[in-house]
Amino acid sequence: xIRIALSSLFFERGKLLAALAGVAFAANLVLVQAxxxxxxxxxxxxxxxxxxxxxxxxxxxxxxxxxxxxxxPGVGDVVRAQPCVERARPVIFSWASxxxxxxxxxxxxxxxxxxxxxxxxxxxxxxxLPSDLRAPMRVAVDAADLExxxxxxxxxxxxLELQDRTVHVGVVTHGIRSFTVVPYLFAEPRxxxxxxxxxxGQATFWAVDLADPACAPAVIAGINRHPDLxxxxxxxxxxxxxxxxxxxxxxxxxxxxxxxxxxxxGLVVVGQTLYSLTEGRSxxxxxxxxxxxxxxxxxxxxxxxxxxxxxxxxxxxxxxAAGLKLAVLxxxxxxxxxxxxxxxxxxxxxxxxxxxxxxxxxxxxxLDAARVFK
Amino acid sequence: xxxxxxxxxxPSAPVIDADRVRMTYGHGALATPVLHDxxxxxxxxxxxxxxxxxxxxxxxxxxxxxxxxxxTAGVVDVCGARITAMSxxxxxxxxxxxxxxxxxxxxxxxxxxxxxxxxxxxxLRGLPRAVAIPRARTILGRVGLADRLGHRPGELSGGxxxxxxxxxALASRPDLLIGDEITSALDGATAVEIxxxxxxxxxxxxxAVIVTHDHRLHRFADRIIAMxxxxxxxxxxxxxxxxx
Numbered sequence: 001x002i003r004i005a006l007s008s009l010f011f012e013r014g015k016l017l018a019a020l021a022g023v024a025f026a027a028n029l030v031l032v033q034a035x036x037x038x039x040x041x042x043x044x045x046x047x048x049x050x051x052x053x054x055x056x057x058x059x060x061x062x063x064x065x066x067x068x069x070x071x072x073p074g075v076g077d078v079v080r081a082q083p084c085v086e087r088a089r090p091v092i093f094s095w096a097s098x099x100x101x102x103x104x105x106x107x108x109x110x111x112x113x114x115x116x117x118x119x120x121x122x123x124x125x126x127x128x129l130p131s132d133l134r135a136p137m138r139v140a141v142d143a144a145d146l147e148x149x150x151x152x153x154x155x156x157x158x159x160l161e162l163q164d165r166t167v168h169v170g171v172v173t174h175g176i177r178s179f180t181v182v183p184y185l186f187a188e189p190r191x192x193x194x195x196x197x198x199x200x201g202q203a204t205f206w207a208v209d210l211a212d213p214a215c216a217p218a219v220i221a222g223i224n225r226h227p228d229l230x231x232x233x234x235x236x237x238x239x240x241x242x243x244x245x246x247x248x249x250x251x252x253x254x255x256x257x258x259x260x261x262x263x264x265x266g267l268v269v270v271g272q273t274l275y276s277l278t279e280g281r282s283x284x285x286x287x288x289x290x291x292x293x294x295x296x297x298x299x300x301x302x303x304x305x306x307x308x309x310x311x312x313x314x315x316x317x318x319x320x321a322a323g324l325k326l327a328v329l330x331x332x333x334x335x336x337x338x339x340x341x342x343x344x345x346x347x348x349x350x351x352x353x354x355x356x357x358x359x360x361x362x363x364x365x366x367l368d369a370a371r372v373f374k
Numbered sequence: 375x376x377x378x379x380x381x382x383x384x385p386s387a388p389v390i391d392a393d394r395v396r397m398t399y400g401h402g403a404l405a406t407p408v409l410h411d412x413x414x415x416x417x418x419x420x421x422x423x424x425x426x427x428x429x430x431x432x433x434x435x436x437x438x439x440x441x442x443x444x445x446t447a448g449v450v451d452v453c454g455a456r457i458t459a460m461s462x463x464x465x466x467x468x469x470x471x472x473x474x475x476x477x478x479x480x481x482x483x484x485x486x487x488x489x490x491x492x493x494x495x496x497x498l499r500g501l502p503r504a505v506a507i508p509r510a511r512t513i514l515g516r517v518g519l520a521d522r523l524g525h526r527p528g529e530l531s532g533g534x535x536x537x538x539x540x541x542x543a544l545a546s547r548p549d550l551l552i553g554d555e556i557t558s559a560l561d562g563a564t565a566v567e568i569x570x571x572x573x574x575x576x577x578x579x580x581x582a583v584i585v586t587h588d589h590r591l592h593r594f595a596d597r598i599i600a601m602x603x604x605x606x607x608x609x610x611x612x613x614x615x616x617x618x
Contacts (some may be wrong), residue, residue: 004483004494011485028405286480290442292470294463370442 001297005304008281013104019273023313026266026352031321031345032335036250039334044179045238045247050123051091052116053207054216056237057223060230064203064241065093065108066180073201075229079208081141082222084215089114092192096185099161108149108162108183110139112192113207122186123156127156128171133188137195138170144332145183145191146172177243177332205238207234259322263352270309271356274302278360282367289369298364302357310353314346387454389550389581390416390439395448397434397604408434409445409604416583418549421576421594424585426601432585433554435601439554440473441465441585453549470499474543476572478555480535482527488514489523489539492545499546513541517571533564540571551575551582562590569594 009016020273048056048065057079059069079088084285092112097105115121118131122140133140138163141155151158155169162185171186178184186196192204208231210216216233223231246252278285278301285298318337325335398408408431416422422461424432437443438450441457449458453472457465483489485529489510496506515535536556543551551572557565565588573594576582584591592598592612600608 001494001498003490004486005486007490008483283479283483283485284483287475287477288495288498290440290468290469290475291473291495291498292468293467294466297498370437 001300002304005301008277008301008304010310012277012280015277016060019270019309020313020316021254022269022273023309023349023353024316025269027317027345027349028320028324029262029265029317030259030348031316031317031337031341032324033255033262034341034345035321035325035337036334037246037255038336038338038341040179040246040251040255041242042336043177043334044242046176047093047111047113047184048234048238048241050115050119050121051089051113051207051270052119052209052233054210054213055208055219055231056091056234057088057206057208057229057231058204058237060228062230064244064298066178066235066241068204069091070094070198070202070204071206071229072201076201076203076206078226078229079206082208083210084154084219084220085208086211087209087216089116089207089209090189090201091205091207092189092196092198092202093135093204094192094196096163097194098149099164102150104150106149106183108185109178109222109325110162110185110187110192110195112187112189114189116207116209117289118261122173122176122184124174124176126172126174127154130171132156132170133171133186136190137167138187139191140171140173140186141168141169142176142184144175144177149183155166163168165195167195175329175334177334181332197214259348263348266313266349267352267356270306271359273309274305274357274360275363277305278302278363280343283371284362285364285368286367286371289367295365298367299361302360302364306353306357315354316350317349318342318345330340387451387527388415388417389420389481390583391454392435392439392453393449395435395438395445397431398446407568408606409438410450411448412604412606414439414599414606416581416597417542418581419576419578419598421573421582422584422597422598422599423591423595424583424599425587425600426607431604432603434604436554436583436585438553440475441469453553468576470546474546474548474551475542476536476539476551476553476556480527480539482534482535482542484527487524487526488519488530488541489532491527491538492542496543501546510541510545513545514537514538516613517541518567533560533567536560536568537571540568546577549580551580551584553582553584553586555586555588556584557586557588559593560569565590 059071062068076088076090079085094110096108096110098108113121126143132138140204146155155172158169160167176184220231223229285301290300321337325337328335389537392491394411395409396411398405398407400406412435424436426432440443449456457468492510492514493506496510497503513604517540519537522530522534541573557568569591572582595612596613599606600609
């Protein structure tokens with residue numbers, strides 16, 4: 001039946017192309033929307049993930065990394081005093097204002113942290129080295145923000161008025177964007193404190209590395225006794241931050257709705273095409289039924305066609321999404337196309353094609369073989 | 375065809391044995407009787423023409439004999455099996471194993487070549503492709519289409535398409551061939567060609583039942599059954615027949 005099914009599909013090229021376009025469109029939309037969703041999640045939590053640590057200590061009431069009060073200088077000692085704490089690293093994550101060469105004022109987020117072992121902060125360097133930030137009043141700027149900050153294309157060494165202090169660009173990164181697209185500027189903790197006017201030992205968060213992850217409940221309980229502090233496992237804090245931005249902002253729902261629309265469009269196009277192909281061949285299929293073909297064999301006529309459309313349409317949609325992923329990088333958007341997203345997207349398309357084929361499958365199974373005599 | 379069904383069929387039995395078959399469409403006040411206690415026995419070796427005016431019940435009767443329609447009353451045996459007592463699945467297996475069909479329209483898949491139209495049906499009937507292809511080539515050669523194997527139905531004449539349909543029906547070597555107005559859309563010479571093929575199919579172990587309005591075909595028949603108002607009104611055995 002596969003030969004009859006696929007030959008009939010290829011014979012009607014107009015319908016085949018329309019159906020493939022529908023599936024590819026749906027696959028592309030589902031993959032890109034899902035990829036953007038995970039991209040937004042990554043963007044909103046990229047600094048937390050990069051800094052790492054088992055636990056994060058913050059001011060009580062803090063809900064996300066972007067809005068947190070600065071902790072007092074003694075907090076680092078409180079954290080280090082806990083048993084099982086191997087290392088406590090200060091993280092500075094603060095809003096700052098910048099005066100552009102044209103005189104305009106803009107907001108940035110100044111980030112500084114001691115990186116976890118084996119990780120560099122910042123990452124994805126386009127120009128300069130992490131050690132370049134150790135020089136006084138040096139910051140890292142992302143290439144995508146140069147125009148916004150009115151910096152030259154060759155930005156290394158260029159001056160910048162940050163918090164009414166003159167700093168210089170030491171490093172240019174590539175593709176490090178916040179969810180809100182507010183520019184991220186990176187600095188060494190010592191330099192960040194100078195720029196922000198913080199005292200030695202002050203930080204917005206403390207990233208805690210434990211000697212044994214099993215100690216986490218005891219450390220959390222110990223620090224949470226402090227009335228102004230709260231401790232959260234890093235994964236939980238990432239989830240809270242991404243939930244705030246991606247779900248709370250409505251961006252997640254918008255992406256899901258767009259993906260759903262794509263699936264509905266695909267469902268209608270594929271459903272119509274399969275039904276039309278089945279209707280057009282109903283006399284021939286009824287003849288096969290008269291000759292003894294079973295309902296399952298006749299259903300295979302539709303199922304092979306739906307399977308082909310799902311496979312080829314998904315492949316085209318995936319290539320299309322991969323192209324769009326590259327295109328939107330220039331806009332500062334990240335589309336995550338990993339195995340999870342691709343698996344979920346293709347699964348959704350297969351389910352859509354299966355759903356679209358139901359009416360046609362029902363039609364061929366219910367075909368009246370006696371109609372061939374009429 | 376299941377093994378159980380195959381062993382139930384006796385070679386000496388009539389190919390068709392229908393007893394007091396009645397068929398009524400609709401219920402109550404809308405009930406329309408179309409067959410009235412029709413009894414019929416067709417033995418192997420017979421080419422039977424079923425004739426009669428439109429609405430006489432020919433198509434309903436042949437649909438019942440083919441196991442495509444269940445009668446309101448009466449019993450029908452085909453190849454020794456009581457088809458009126460069979461499930462849909464058993465009926466499908468019986469048709470697959472024992473009955474070939476040719477219709478007024480060729481009902482060929484337009485996307486498939488003449489060869490593929492025959493091969494795919496043979497494969498659907500359980501033949502391995504390696505067996506189906508040479509058999510389909512042979513039968514298409516026998517109906518005069520050896521040079522048209524790679525042509526699609528749209529590239530063939532009406533007569534050629536009907537010959538492919540006949541080849542498709544005969545390729546699975548059925549015991550019974552059922553045809554419905556198989557020459558009505560064909561010119562006289564082509565109709566004779568098609569009926570010659572059908573005549574050649576009928577052997578001492580096979581039979582054919584052809585519904586027709588076409589008087590030109592009478593010379594091919596062993597027997598002509600005339601129907602009117604749902605009853606058999608004449609059942610004539612023909613002595614002289616067209617040599618196969």
